[in-house]
Amino acid sequence: MARLFGTDGVRGLANGLLTAELALQLAQAAAVVLGHERAENGTRPRAVVARDPRASGEFIAAAVEAGLSSSGIDVYDAGVLPTPAAAYLIADLDADFGVMISASHNPAPDNGIKFFARGGQKLPDEVEDAIEAQLGKEPSRPVAGDVGRIQRFSDAEDRYIVHLLGTLPHRLEGLKVVLDCANGAASGCSPQVFASAGAEVVVIGAEPDGLNINDGVGSTHLGQLKEAVVKHGADFGIAHDGDADRCLAVDHEGNEVDGDQIMAILALALKESGKLKDDVLVATVMSNLGLKIALRDAGITIRETAVGDRYVLEAMRDGGFSLGGEQSGHVIFSDYATTGDGVLTGLQIAAQVAGTGRTLQDLARAMTKLPQLMINVKGVDKSRAATDEGVAAAVAAAELELGDTGRVLLRPSGTEALVRVMVEASDMETATRICTELAGVVEDRLAIPRELAL
Structure with missing residues (x-):
């Protein structure tokens, strides 16, 4: 039988492959595998649950929370939040693990369940395999006062926003930014954090109705963002995907700035400030050769991995490196995040534009993309x-x-x-x-x- 977990959790058509029954069973299995440490110490394990605004996320979240609480896990329901926010909050709360319900950049009919370990770390293959092996076995069934409780994580978004603002070296006054939130999980927090940092913000794709996520907007559909940047005379635009773990950009003339160019800008800035660990950037084999050439000339080495942000993360953890990512816009700052964070990446791009006084277009010329x-x-x-x-x-x-x-x-x-x-x-x-x-x-x-x- 094919492995249930893919490269980024369990993903498929909601109510097709991904049913409420499967969500419940996965949660019960995860409770056994991921919640055992605190349970063995005589205290109730805790988990953070968040989702993107897909309509199906409502019933899947309910099933996941039922599976966890009925297995003796206390659940903190964080509501609609970006994937990197969920990862951050798991660490901030010192929860045992967390669950993100999202299909990222996929269309609205799809959904997915992604588990994070303590500290907001992605699960290694062997832990996912252990969860899958637990499916079909007898779940934990505590009774009376030993069942888990579900409570609303009321300040989840505020905690995440305060964290993001704390990563900025300076404020963003004087910048005009267009944000495309993909009608997704960043529709609330991304405009708020950019405005709180001092930028003038124009927002598109921030009216999620449960069915319009990634529909003609976001990082996979940059047309509307390009038009809006030029129309409003903005300095640049930022595009997230449905769960906001990606960031692509558009310069003031409407030209796309992809993940490779973003990594070049940020790697050079970190090296200049002495914060690029060992002068290494971690990127996948799909990154453009122009990135390697540009960084080599600046004294920066690229550590290559297989395609997939999980492999980038593994290499970053193994070497203690500070920056990595993919051409698609997954950019990881290990000093601030345990996974790709599109809002964080957008803020760091904005900080470079504001701090240098240069346009994004000029900064992106740090590398020449080969055909x-x-x-x-x-x-x-x-x-x-x-x-x-x-x-x-x-x-x-x-x-x-x-x-x-x-x-x-x-x-x-x-x-x-x-x-x-x-x-x-x-x-x-x-x-x-x-x-x-x-x-x-x-x-x-x-x-x-x-x-x-x-």
């Missing part, structure tokens, strides 16, 4: 991508031609029968030619025989 093309080659045997001699020879020839001016990346999909072929080069014509040629080799060499495909 990049990716082709998904479908219907192939992805298990042979790393071992086929013909594919290896074609990749080697491409890398020899590109030299230091580009790179090749072949990445089998984790969920589909396809291989992603990505090529970066000094110009798009070269990237297109080499990527197309390599995709053809992959398709020919790794084709699944017709009789097996049927």
Whole structure:
């Protein structure tokens, strides 16, 4: 049977894969696995539960809280909050663990359940496997005064906002910022924190109705933000996704500033202030080669990981590094957060614009993005991508031609029968030619025989 936990919790169609029954059972299983330490010490374990504003989050949260409290866990219901806020509050409250109910940047019909350990840390695979193994076993069933209690975490958002404001080196007076909250979890706190920091704020995508999350707005749909920044003459714009663990930006002319450019700006700033641990940035293999070139010239090393913010986090924890992230806008400041935080990232970008007096466009010129093309080659045997001699020879020839001016990346999909072929080069014509040629080799060499495909 396929593993229930994916790369970021349990996610699927609400009331399809993700039912109230499954939510209840997952909560009961998590109570056993994550709540045992305090229970063994004779005190009742505590958990923080938060969600994004999807309509399905209401019944899923109710099921999760029922599963936890019936298993002897005291529940702090934090309501609608960003994922990084939930992670922060778990640590701030010294809770045993926490649950975030969100499907991040996915459309409204989807939802997900993500567990955090003590301190707001993401769970390692083996702990997720232990929760999954506990499903179907007899849950903990305390009675009388030993059942858990559910209470509203009334100052949850305020605590998070105070924390965010405490990360700023100075105030943001003089800046005009457009915020796109994706009709998601940051719709309340992001405008409030930017305004409290002194910025003039224009807000779009901040009217969640339970069904419009990520619908034509947010970090996956930047069109409205680009228009609003230009229309209002703003200094720049910030886009969150549904649970606000991502941040992308738009400069004053409406040009996109992606996660790689954001990391370049922030890594250079941290190095200058002496706060970039070991002068290392942690990024995934998908980050643009232009980022590595720009930071190398500034004396900063990139530590590469597999794709996924959990792998970035693992590398950051292992090395004690202070900054990491992904091209998609997951940016992690280990001094302030245990996961990607889109509101925090937006504030730090704003602080750099305000503190330097430079435009975001000028700051983003710290790196030059190399042209990049990716082709998904479908219907192939992805298990042979790393071992086929013909594919290896074609990749080697491409890398020899590109030299230091580009790179090749072949990445089998984790969920589909396809291989992603990505090529970066000094110009798009070269990237297109080499990527197309390599995709053809992959398709020919790794084709699944017709009789097996049927």
